[in-house]
Amino acid sequence: MSDATPAFVPTAAELALLRRLASGESMPFPEDIKRDYSDRLYENGFVTVGIDGGLALSDHGRALLQSPIGG
Secondary structure (H helix, E strand, C coil), X not given: CCCCXXXXXXXXXXXXXXXXXXXXXXXXXXXXXXXXXXXXXXXXXXXXXXXXXXXXXXXXXHHHXXXXXXX
């Protein structure tokens, strides 16, 4: 048996959203974005909800973008 946890592999849409947040673009957090993108990103710690209620890129999300997967 393996104790290895499967690695998170973001979709192209999820990477695009992370890149938009990294560029400083403001991203509201409406219901359609919650359903389409942020559940997996939020559950895996790549995004958070900022003070203004919008999506915010976490340090973990920045690290993903700098990795070979996000690069």
